[in-house]
Every structure is written in structure tokens, then in C-alpha cells.
Amino acid sequence: MLTPAASALLPGDGNFDYLLHHVLDVSLTGIQLLRPVYAPEEQTPVDFAFVYTNPAGLRISRVTEPLRGTILEHFPHTHAAGVLAYYQRAFATNEPLAYEVNYQADGLDNYLRFQARRSGEHLLVSFTDTSDQPRSAVEEALRASQQSEQLARAEAEAQQANLTRIFQQAPAAICVLDGPELTFALVNPLHQRLFPGRVLLGRPLREAMPDLWNHEGGRILRQVYATGVAHESPEIMVPMSRVENGPVEDIYFRNVSQPRFNAHGQVDGVLLFTFDSTEQVRARQQVEQLNQELETRAQARTHETLALQAELLAAAQRQVQTREAVYQVFEQTTVAVALLRGPHHRYEYVNSAYRSFAPHRRLVGGTIAEELPELNAQGFGALLDHVYQTGETYVGVELPFTPDPRLGEAPPTSYFNFTYQAYYEAGQMIGVTIIALDVTEQVLARREREARQGELQRIFQQAPVAIAVFRGPTHMIELANERQLAIWDKTREQALGKGLFELLPEVEGQGFKQIMAGVLATGQPYMGVDAPARFTRHGVTEEIFVSFVHQPLREADGHISGIVAVITDTTEQVRTRQQVQALNAELLAINEELHESNTQLTRTNIDLDNFIYTASHDLKAPITNIEGLLLALEHELPAAGRTGDVSQMLTMMQEAVERFRRTITHLTDLSRLQKEHNPDSNAVALAPVVDAVRLDLTPLLAHTHGQLTVTISESLTVTFAEKNLRSVVYNLLSNAFKYHHPDRLPDVHLRSWLADDYVVLEVQDNGLGLDLAQGQERLFAMFQRLHTHVEGTGVGLYMVKRIVENAGGRIEVSSQLGQGSTFRVYFPR
Numbered sequence: 001m002l003t004p005a006a007s008a009l010l011p012g013d014g015n016f017d018y019l020l021h022h023v024l025d026v027s028l029t030g031i032q033l034l035r036p037v038y039a040p041e042e043q044t045p046v047d048f049a050f051v052y053t054n055p056a057g058l059r060i061s062r063v064t065e066p067l068r069g070t071i072l073e074h075f076p077h078t079h080a081a082g083v084l085a086y087y088q089r090a091f092a093t094n095e096p097l098a099y100e101v102n103y104q105a106d107g108l109d110n111y112l113r114f115q116a117r118r119s120g121e122h123l124l125v126s127f128t129d130t131s132d133q134p135r136s137a138v139e140e141a142l143r144a145s146q147q148s149e150q151l152a153r154a155e156a157e158a159q160q161a162n163l164t165r166i167f168q169q170a171p172a173a174i175c176v177l178d179g180p181e182l183t184f185a186l187v188n189p190l191h192q193r194l195f196p197g198r199v200l201l202g203r204p205l206r207e208a209m210p211d212l213w214n215h216e217g218g219r220i221l222r223q224v225y226a227t228g229v230a231h232e233s234p235e236i237m238v239p240m241s242r243v244e245n246g247p248v249e250d251i252y253f254r255n256v257s258q259p260r261f262n263a264h265g266q267v268d269g270v271l272l273f274t275f276d277s278t279e280q281v282r283a284r285q286q287v288e289q290l291n292q293e294l295e296t297r298a299q300a301r302t303h304e305t306l307a308l309q310a311e312l313l314a315a316a317q318r319q320v321q322t323r324e325a326v327y328q329v330f331e332q333t334t335v336a337v338a339l340l341r342g343p344h345h346r347y348e349y350v351n352s353a354y355r356s357f358a359p360h361r362r363l364v365g366g367t368i369a370e371e372l373p374e375l376n377a378q379g380f381g382a383l384l385d386h387v388y389q390t391g392e393t394y395v396g397v398e399l400p401f402t403p404d405p406r407l408g409e410a411p412p413t414s415y416f417n418f419t420y421q422a423y424y425e426a427g428q429m430i431g432v433t434i435i436a437l438d439v440t441e442q443v444l445a446r447r448e449r450e451a452r453q454g455e456l457q458r459i460f461q462q463a464p465v466a467i468a469v470f471r472g473p474t475h476m477i478e479l480a481n482e483r484q485l486a487i488w489d490k491t492r493e494q495a496l497g498k499g500l501f502e503l504l505p506e507v508e509g510q511g512f513k514q515i516m517a518g519v520l521a522t523g524q525p526y527m528g529v530d531a532p533a534r535f536t537r538h539g540v541t542e543e544i545f546v547s548f549v550h551q552p553l554r555e556a557d558g559h560i561s562g563i564v565a566v567i568t569d570t571t572e573q574v575r576t577r578q579q580v581q582a583l584n585a586e587l588l589a590i591n592e593e594l595h596e597s598n599t600q601l602t603r604t605n606i607d608l609d610n611f612i613y614t615a616s617h618d619l620k621a622p623i624t625n626i627e628g629l630l631l632a633l634e635h636e637l638p639a640a641g642r643t644g645d646v647s648q649m650l651t652m653m654q655e656a657v658e659r660f661r662r663t664i665t666h667l668t669d670l671s672r673l674q675k676e677h678n679p680d681s682n683a684v685a686l687a688p689v690v691d692a693v694r695l696d697l698t699p700l701l702a703h704t705h706g707q708l709t710v711t712i713s714e715s716l717t718v719t720f721a722e723k724n725l726r727s728v729v730y731n732l733l734s735n736a737f738k739y740h741h742p743d744r745l746p747d748v749h750l751r752s753w754l755a756d757d758y759v760v761l762e763v764q765d766n767g768l769g770l771d772l773a774q775g776q777e778r779l780f781a782m783f784q785r786l787h788t789h790v791e792g793t794g795v796g797l798y799m800v801k802r803i804v805e806n807a808g809g810r811i812e813v814s815s816q817l818g819q820g821s822t823f824r825v826y827f828p829r
Contacts, residue, residue, distance in 0.1 A: 030057030034123040036091060037070055047072050048087055048123060060112070060129045083114070090116035091123050100130075173274040176260070177205060182221055182270060184208060188349065189425075194276055197243020201364055211240035211248075217255065221270055224257040228267045231257045235277060252281040336438070339423060340368065341431040345384050347371060348431065357414075358403070374404055387420040387432050394420040398443050415443040466567040469553065474499040475516055475563070487544070487569055489537035506536050516563055519550045523560055526550045530570050545574040627657050681807065683717045684725055686752055686761070693729045697737065706737045706746035716752055718759050718827045724803045725827075729761070731796040732823050736765035741818070758809070758826040765822075770815040779813065800825075 033052040036045030050067040058064065061075075071078055071087070078084050086099040096117035116125040173191035175184055182205040192200060198208060205221065206213040215238050224231050233255040241248050258271040336354035340347060345368040355363060363371050368381055375381055378401065383394050395418075402413045418436035422429045460467060466484035470477060477495050480488075485495060488504060500516075501508045510533060515526050530545045547570050553562040630653055637646070690710055694701075701708065718725060733748065740746035749764045770779065779797060804811050808828045815821035 030054060030060045030127045030129075032057050032125045032127075033119075034071070034087070034125060035121070036123065044088060045091060047084070050074075051122065057127070060127065086114065087116060087123060087125070090125075091118050094118045173276070175200070175272050175274075177221065177225075177270045177272060179269065180225060181206065182225065185269065186349070186351070191274060194274065195242050197241075197246060199244075209240065212238055215240075217253070220255075221257055221272070224259055224270050225267055228259045228261070230259060231255075233257075235281065237281075250278075251276070252278045334438075336434075336436045338363075338434040339431060340384065340434065341423075343385075343388055344369070345381070345388070345432065354434070354436070372403075374402065378402065384420055384432055387422060388429070391422045391429055393422070396420075398439055414438060414440045416440075466565075466569065468565045468567070469562060470500055470516070470565065471553075471562040473517075473520065475501065477503065478562070483569075484565075484567065487535070487546070487567065489535065504535065506534060506541065510534065516550060519552050519563055520560055523552045523554075525552065530574050544569060544571040546570060623657060627654075630654055630657065681719050681721055683719055684722045685714075686716050686718050686725075686759070687712045687714050689722070689726050690729055690750060693726060693733055696730065697733055700734060700737050704737050704740055704746050706740065706748060708733070709747075709749045711749070711751045713752070716754075716759065718761075719829065720807060720827055724807070728800050728803055728825060731800050732761075732763040732825070735796065736763055736767060736821075740765070740767045741820075754829070755826075757829050759829055761825040761827065763823045764820065766820040769817040769819045770813070770821055771817045772813070772815055 031052075031054040032050065034048035035051050037047040037049050038044075039046045047070040049070045053061070053067050058067070061067070063074075067074060071084060075083075083099070090096070094117075096115055099114040099116070100112070111130045112127050113130050114125060114127045116123055118124075173194050174186075174188045175191045176186035177183060178185040184200040184203055184205070187200050195209075200208050205218065209218075212218050217233070217236055217238050220231050220233065223229075233253070235252055235254055237250050237252050239248050239250055242251070254275040254277050256273040258273070259267045260269040260271050262268040333351075334353055336357065337349075337351045338347060338354045339349040347363045347366055347368075350363050358372060361371050368375055368384065380401075383396075386392070387394050397417055398415045399418070400413050400415050415438070416436045417439050418434065421433045421435070423431040423433045460479075461481050463481060463483070466487055467479070467481045468477060468484045469479040476497065476499055480492070480495050485492060488495060490503065495503055501513060507513075512533070515528070518524075519526050526549070528546070528548045530547055532543055533546055534541055534543050536542075546567050548565060548567040551564045551566070552560045553564050555561050630650065634650055687710075690712060694708060694710070697708075700706075729750075733750065736748045737746050744766060747766050749762075751762045751764075753760055772779070801811050804825055804827070809826045811826070812824045813821060
């Protein structure tokens with residue numbers, strides 16, 4: 001699951017030569033590592049030799065085999081295209097430079113975009129084929145960002161892999177001691193082979209090597225940890241055994257002890273570089289013995305030995321310095337490294353970055369199956385088996401790894417670029433190296449970008465307005481959503497890539513061309529509201545109305561390259577508005593007629609009110625006179641003359657006068673009711689009003705032998721005009737007793753309660769009942785009576801309905817003929 005971004009290549013003699021970049025082919029970006037080629041006595045490279053080209057670079061270069069030789073040998077046309085000169089500038093300036101070129105080679109047009117920068121004594125180049133790609137400002141910026149990221153990543157990976165290779169092949173024994181106890185945190189294979197019988201990794205120095213701990217060498221290590229000052233021991237003898245409980249022997253070491261600092265500048269460990277010089281010391285001792293035997297020959301041999309020792313010492317010092325530099329950098333790298341040995345893939349070494357993936361597991365000494373069974377379960381074990389069996393390197397790109405969630409060691413899923421590579425010792429493969437780079441952040445960021453882009457695309461397509469993007473002076477259609485295509489009556493294939501006025505020639509003469517040219521020229525947006533436009537749709541030219549905004553589209557340098565148009569089809573709204581305007585004109589004429597009619601009705605009502613008032617006023621006097629004459633006539637007639645038909649006629653005349661008087665009174669009440677549409681309302685207690693009406697109805701109750709049952713809370717109030725409330729109660733109760741059934745005594749119930757925003761007053765009787773088949777309108781109509789055998793004018797219920805409705809209430813009735821009626825009045829609270 002883990003891979004190097006770069007590794008060092010060594011020729012057969014073992015000397016470091018150059019870098020081989022294992023650049024991961026994540027996209028279509030080509031990557032090349034080039035070495036400058038100089039002419040004699042020239043300071044500027046005249047050509048560049050290929051060191052490495054990734055698969056994408058081979059595809060873009062149209063070659064199938066790894067490139068060898070130089071740029072001009074394989075691609076002589078690059079000299080005329082300026083590519084070689086661009087490489088020379090990038091190498092000389094030591095700064096990343098971007099370059100874009102198009103040229104013909106083998107009869108084909110090539111459009112390439114380069115970015116190159118110097119990396120040590122090499123030139124690192126990334127390039128992409130842009131032949132079939134649109135060159136929008138946003139995409140150009142994105143591609144530049146991607147290339148810069150690829151270059152930085154390739155350079156970092158090259159450096160990391162180089163250090164890794166140096167560490168693995170360093171000819172010195174190296175170990176890392178952690179903390180004040182100097183615990184072996186890292187032991188390379190050469191160091192472990194110095195003490196094949198001792199378990200070092202993970203053990204404190206006092207426990208793993210008590211002989212060294214109590215020796216001068218242990219004191220030096222503790223001093224380096226305490227002071228932070230490095231120490232070099234040219235030669236130190238330690239009497240100790242190479243295996244635990246083994247025979248003690250004098251072992252000679254040359255050591256370099258280097259303090260290791262954490263991120264806060266504090267010493268947290270010691271780097272120990274060791275060179276076993278026992279053989280050299282013993283050889284020197286033998287030479288000294290020979291010198292005693294043969295002084296003359298010994299002197300010569302001594303000079304040779306000393307020269308050899310000096311050379312060996314110098315070589316050892318150079319190796320120690322190299323190892324020190326390697327480890328200082330290696331321990332700071334974020335690239336995870338592990339060494340697996342044997343067919344079961346047993347961990348022999350892991351660095352701190354690798355250990356961070358599983359901080360709670362032992363790893364070293366255990367196998368993959370024992371320490372990270374998730375790797376086998378997710379298929380990585382089979383990949384390791386294949387590498388071990390065939391020696392073929394495996395490169396994984398952005399592969400997911402999910403640790404056991406119960407251990408809580410890492411996010412649920414991480415993504416890695418990694419390499420599984422065969423590991424050799426003495427020319428024989430003994431295991432597999434794992435080198436990995438955690439690319440979770442990049443993968444998640446890319447997925448988030450893709451999701452956002454997809455979401456933006458969906459929003460763009462589902463926008464409730466028409467949207468289009470036009471490029472250049474020809475207004476080439478680059479984007480158009482479905483609503484825009486519907487306005488044009490065109491498909492996406494018909495529209496994209498065409499000039500607007502090439503696609504819609506009928507629009508050219510309608511002023512839109514001048515508007516868009518003005519936006520491009522001035523950089524000022526233009527807004528149109530309900531503008532008419534004629535389009536040919538389905539073979540028919542029709543006029544629609546649109547509201548639109550033309551917004552200039554600027555590049556990163558401020559240059560205006562196009563227009564973003566947001567368009568709304570307002571045809572329906574305009575047509576509706578036109579219809580509304582026509583209707584308003586018609587309604588205005590009707591309103592004028594209604595106003596005239598209302599004026600006439602107002603005059604008529606005033607005349608009717610005046611007539612009612614005059615008639616009731618003028619008729620009162622004649623009725624009073626008639627009543628007086630009847631009383632006088634009755635008084636003047638002798639008793640004998642008031643019998644028979646005369647007496648009956650006098651009674652009928654008196655009843656007619658009473659009916660006439662009541663009619664006049666009701667007409668007066670109606671006139672007053674018309675004028676008092678909204679009388680003053682107050683909170684009126686309902687119970688006292690009902691008690692007062694009961695007293696007024698005492699004669700009627702006595703006459704009918706009726707029973708009145710009242711169920712009203714003493715605290716219940718109604719916001720109403722008191723006199724109108726009394727009129728409503730009086731009319732309902734008097735009707736209940738007046739229209740009683742002849743076969744049973746009247747039994748009337750009056751109840752009241754609260755319901756939502758109303759006070760409900762209910763009057764229920766067991767009287768004659770009503771036939772409501774003809775509708776309630778007749779029941780509440782003026783001068784309408786459903787029972788004519790009882791004296792009345794047909795005005796009472798009409799007045800009750802008008803009084804209640806004028807106050808915002810309502811009245812309802814339910815009845816069954818011959819059974820009785822129930823009236824409910826809803827007074828607003």
C-alpha cells in the first residue's frame with residue numbers, strides 16, 4: 001500500500017549516479033527528468049539527455065519504448081519550436097517557467113504546454129497535450145495549478161526516494177536511540193549484523209547492551225543526549241559479547257554520536273553511526289608484532305599499514321558523514337518506508353511515518369498477516385506475494401486502505417500512492433520494500449471539487465432561468481442550459497460552438513447584436529426588461545418577451561473575453577399584464593357605471609328612508625284619530641246597539657288599527673336599522689338581558705302556559721349594542737312561544753356557550769317547526785311568514801338577521817316540521 005515518489009539508481013560499481021523518478025501517472029501529465037549535456041568549454045547546456053520519462057510522457061511523445069539519448073537526437077524539431085531554448089532558460093534561472101508551443105511533426109499538429117524547473121543538476125519537466133482542450137481562463141488557471149503541483153510533488157518524491165535508497169544501501173551501521181533511556185528505536189541491517197545474537201529494537205541500551213552502558217561508550221552517548229553536542233570517537237574498544245551471554249571479546253568501534261532534535265528544538269534522541277574497526281585494529285596489532293621481529297621490514301610494512309589505515313579512516317569518515325546526512329533528512333520525511341523479509345513478509349524495519357499508520361501495533365518482528373491483517377483482507381497481501389515471487393515492481397495509485405475501526409488508529413479510509421519493490425542483498429532477493437505516500441487529502445479534495453463541479457453543472461442545468469455563455473466577437477456559444485435551448489428551439493448539438501447570429505440569423509436585426517458589442521467594448525453590464533424578440537420556432541416566426549442581463553466575462557488579467565447572459569422568458573407575464581390592462585380598462589368603465597348606479601341607489605335609499613320616516617310620522621296621527629273615533633263611537637253607542645255584528649265589527653276595526661300601528665312601528669325600526677349599520681358595542685352581560693326579556697314575555701308565557709328554561713353563565717358577556725342584543729333575544733323567544741304546537745304546551749330552552757371566537761346563543765322549542773325545503777332565504781326575508789294563522793308582520797327575523805350580520809356574526813336554523821325549531825346566533829367575542 002506504500003510507494004516511493006523517486007528512488008536512486010546505482011550502476012554496477014555501486015556509486016551514486018543519478019535520480020530515477022517514479023512519477024505516478026495520476027492524470028495525462030507527462031513527466032521527464034533530463035540531464036544537461038555540455039559541449040567542451042561551454043557553460044550552457046547544448047542538449048539534454050533523457051533520464052526518465054513516465055508512461056503519460058511516452059504516450060504524449062508518441063513513443064512506446066523508454067527514451068534513451070538526447071532531446072535533439074529523438075526530437076530535432078524541438079530546436080525550431082523553441083523548446084530547447086526554453087529548457088536552457090529554465091535550467092539557467094533555477095525558477096519554474098511555463099511555456100506553450102504548437103508545431104508540426106510527422107504531419108501532425110502538436111499543442112503542448114510545458115513547465116520546467118531545475119532540480120539539483122537535473123531539469124524536471126512536466127508537459128500536457130492540449131490539442132483537444134478548450135482554452136478558457138478558468139481551465140488555463142486550473143491546468144497551471146495542476147502542473148505546478150505535479151512538479152512540486154515529483155521533485156519532493158524524487159528527493160525522498162533518493163534518501164531512502166541511500167539509507168538502504170549505506171555502508172555503515174546506523175541506529176536511532178530514543179529518550180533518556182536511549183531505547184533502540186531504529187536499527188538498520190548492518191548495525192543488527194554487528195550483534196547477531198542480541199535483540200536490540202525496542203529495548204533500552206542498559207538492558208540490550210549492559211556492557212556498553214557501563215563503558216566509556218555509554219557515558220559518551222548519555223553526554224550527547226544531555227548536552228546536545230555531537231561527539232566523534234576515532235576508535236574505542238569495548239569488551240563485550242556479540243550475542244547475549246556469549247564469550248566476551250575486545251571489539252573496536254569508530255562512532256559518530258549525533259543529537260536528534262524534535263520540532264521544539266529539544267533533544268529527544270541520539271543518532272549513532274558505527275564502523276566496526278576490529279579487523280583493522282587486529283591487523284595493526286599483528287603488524288606491530290612483526291615490527292618487533294623484523295624492524296627493517298616492519299618499518300616499510302608500518303608505512304603501508306598506516307597509509308591503508310588513513311585511507312580506510314578517511315573512507316569511514318566520509319561514510320559516517322553520508323549516513324548522518326541521510327538519517328537527519330530521512331527521519332523528517334513524510335514518506336512511509338517499510339522493509340519486509342522472507343515469503344511471509346515479516347517486518348524487519350519501519351520508519352516513523354509508516355509506524356504512524358498503526359501506532360498501537362508491534363509491527364517489527366511480526367508478519368503482515370499478524371500485524372496488519374486488514375492488508376491481506378483488502379488484497380494487498382496478494383500483491384506482495386506477486387512481487388516476491390516475480391521480482392516485478394508494483395505501483396499503486398490512489399488505492400484505498402481501511403484499518404480495523406476498532407483500533408481507532410486512522411481515519412476510516414485513507415488513500416495511498418505506493419510501490420512494492422523487490423529488495424536485494426548480495427544480488428539475491430530477500431524481501432520487499434514498501435514506500436508509500438498518503439494522498440488522502442488530495443483524493444478527497446479532488447472528489448470534493450468534482451462533486452462541486454457536478455453540483456454546479458446540475459444547478460446550471462436546473463436553474464429556473466435561461467443561462468448562456470458567449471465567447472469572442474462572434475459570440476460563439478460555449479454553454480447553454482436547457483431553458484436557453486428551449487427559447488431558441490435548438491438542441492445542444494445544434495447550438496454549441498456556433499456563433500449566436502449564425503445560429504439565429506433572424507435575431508440579428510433586433511438590436512441584440514449592438515447591445516452585446518457594447519458590453520464587450522465598455523465592460524459595462526446591460527439589463528433589458530420585457531424586451532420583445534422574434535424567433536423562428538417550428539417553422540413559424542413568433543414574438544416573445546424576455547428580461548435579460550448581459551454580464552461581461554473577464555479573464556484573470558482583466559481582459560473581457562465573452563458575455564454571460566441570464567435570460568427569463570416573460571412572455572406569459574407580459575401577455576397576462578396586457579390582458580390585465582385591458583380588463584382594467586373594461587373594469588374602469590364598469591366601475592364608472594357601478595358608481596353611477598350606486599349614486600342612484602344611494603339617492604333611492606335616502607328617498608326610501610325619507611318616505612318611511614314621513615309615512616310613519618304622517619300615518620301616526622290618522623291612526624290615532626281613527627282609534628279615538630272608534631273609542632268615541634263605542635262610547636256613544638247604546639249598550640243594546642253593541643251586540644251582534646256591530647260588536648264584532650268594532651273589535652275587528654280595533655285589531656286592524658293595532659296591526660297598522662305595529663306595522664308603522666316596524667317600519668320605523670327598519671329605518672333606524674338601516675341608518676345604524678355599526679352601532680356602538682360594549683361588553684354586555686347576557687344573563688340580565690335574558691331576565692329582562694323574560695319579564696316582558698310574562699303575559700305571553702301565562703297565555704300559552706309555556707315553560708322557559710335558561711342555562712347561561714352569570715359571567716358570560718357579549719360585545720354588542722345592548723338594545724340590539726335585547727331585540728335579538730326578544731324576537732327569538734317571542735317567536736318560540738307564539739308559534740307553539742296546539743297539541744302540547746310550549747317548552748323552550750335557552751342556552752349559551754363559547755365556541756372559538758364566538759359566543760353562541762341557542763333557542764330550542766317544541767313548536768310547529770318549519771319547512772325549510774324552500775330555503776332559509778324566505779324565512780329571513782322581509783314581510784315573509786311561513787305560518788299565517790298567528791298574528792305577525794314578517795319583520796322580526798329579518799331584523800334579527802340584519803342586526804347580527806351587521807355586527808360580524810351569523811344566525812343558523814335547524815327545524816323539522818311538526819317537531820320544533822332550533823335557532824343559533826353566533827356573536828363575535
